[in-house]
Amino acid sequence: MAATKKAVKSKAAVKKKTVTKKKTVKKTAVKKAAPKKVATKKAVAKKAAPKKTATRRRPSSQIGPVPGIAPYKEKKGEEYMNEKQVQHFRNILLEWKRSLMEEVDRTVHHMQDDAANFPDPNDRATQESEFSMELRARDRERKLIKKIDESMSHLDSDDFGYCEACGVEIGVKRLEARPTATLCIDCKILDEIREKQRG
Secondary structure, eight states: OHHHHHHHHHHHHHHHHHHHHHHHHHHHHHHHHHHHHHHHHHHHHHHHSOOOSOOOOOOGGGSSSSTTOOOOOOOTTOOTTOHHHHHHHHHHHHHHHHHHHHHHHHHHHHHHHHOOOOSSHHHHHHHHHHHHHHHHHHHHHHHHHHHHHHHHHHHHTTOTTBOTTTOOBOOHHHHHHOTTOOSOHHHHHHHHHHHHHHO
């Protein structure tokens, strides 16, 4: 009887020891894991922080749609859309149109030279998809050339650089970025909001 009681007590003691060992193991595991989580949060915070290294900027001659033409530098008290500004934007529009027309010619020659009747249907399908992508791009450029021509006519009639909706100056910097702009930034934002509400 005494032997069985001792055996039961010893089993209970072993169970207690294993339970306490498991608890201590879990606690130490939690303690060890906790600093790792903090470290990872710090590491993430360090990674997310913006780097203070110098970022690569586009050269000032590449601002706007036409590379090679430096942006116009306004002088203090200078009249808006004076002769120099008009000539500057005329140069941009002409150069932009010329480069787009060259791209159109290049596409036509490419399609004439590379047009082949491939025996493999997969090759034919690949060629047709490439041609359709090029034609879509050229269609967008055709619409852009039309806008450039409209901007040139606005330059000739002294309407260039003024908002079509409210008549306010569009601004030289906005025109540098988008020479075919016909709306000031406020009217453009309102126009985009209306478009989103419509559909």
